[in-house]
Amino acid sequence: MTSFNRSLLTSSVLIPPPALCFDEVSFSHEDKVLLGPCSFTLQGTGPTLVMGPNGAGKSLLLRLAHGLLVPTQGQVIWSSDIHPRQAMVFQQPVLLRRSAVANLTHALAVNNVPRRTRVKLAHEALERFGLTACSNTPARVLSGGEQQRLALARAWVLSPQVLFLDEPTSALDPAAIKAVEAAVREFHQRGTRIVMTTHDLHQARRLAGDVLFLSAGKVREHTLAEAFFNAPVSREAQAYIAGELVV
Ligand SMILES: Nc1ncnc2c1ncn2[C@@H]1O[C@H](COP(=O)(O)OP(=O)(O)OP(=O)(O)O)[C@@H](O)[C@H]1O
Secondary structure, three states: OOHHHHHHHHOOOOOOOOOEEEEEEEEEEOOEEEEEEEEEEEOOOOOEEEEOOOOOOHHHHHHHHHOOOOOOEEEEEEOOOOOOOEEEEOOOOOOOOOEHHHHHHHHHHHOOOOHHHHHHHHHHHHHHOOOHHHOOOEHHHOOHHHHHHHHHHHHHHOOOOEEEEEOOOOOOOHHHHHHHHHHHHHHHHOOOEEEEEOOOHHHHHHHOOEEEEEEOOEEEEEEEHHHHHHOOOOHHHHHHHOOOOOO
């Protein structure tokens, strides 16, 4: 059994999460620089909340970090020798046209988890996320809140060292938001590095260990949450927290 599979079966992340470093990373499209160049290192315990106005480049930053996009310049560097196990949860959950439980067993199969343990792990995760009653329901007919919990359950079974969440609660009601936030805290307590975008200042205050603030494709500030909310340094962050329009 590989160390990856062993870690999956223990359902917990035992080693500290790897640090993430952006070294002069930029992303351009048709000669227009959309993000960067930006340099920062996420090495604290987090969770890291990525904030900033619409179009600031938050999703681009997450996609570059997760490897869904390749930087035009610069490098995304992880502190670990091998690429960390990562998962990403999107605003609109991306689910397969299969039952809820099959979405999880498929993810486990893709990650080479032995067949005999897949169903057990999948059902444990469904139970953890309150989805046992929906296990045989087609994923795509689940409600928005249930789909988001299923997306989190799918990440959960993979015991990621790093979890990216891109506005995971923006389409959810307060109860569903609470469930997602509880899950984020539990991932964090298991030692998963959390990097999450939100527009909700209250949510950021509830969850953040540190804040990465972007505007117009640039990182304006990266500080501990308390410093960010109580005494933001950059003019852009001051305006954003004050509720002024920032571009
Ligand atoms: N693949 C792409 N190709 C071209 N332009 C892109 C691409 N992805 C994003 N953009 C542009 O890059 C800019 C930043 O987009 P991004 O989605 O990262 O912003 P954001 O901060 O996440 O905004 P929001 O809060 O509205 O989700 C936007 O102007 C967007 O139109």
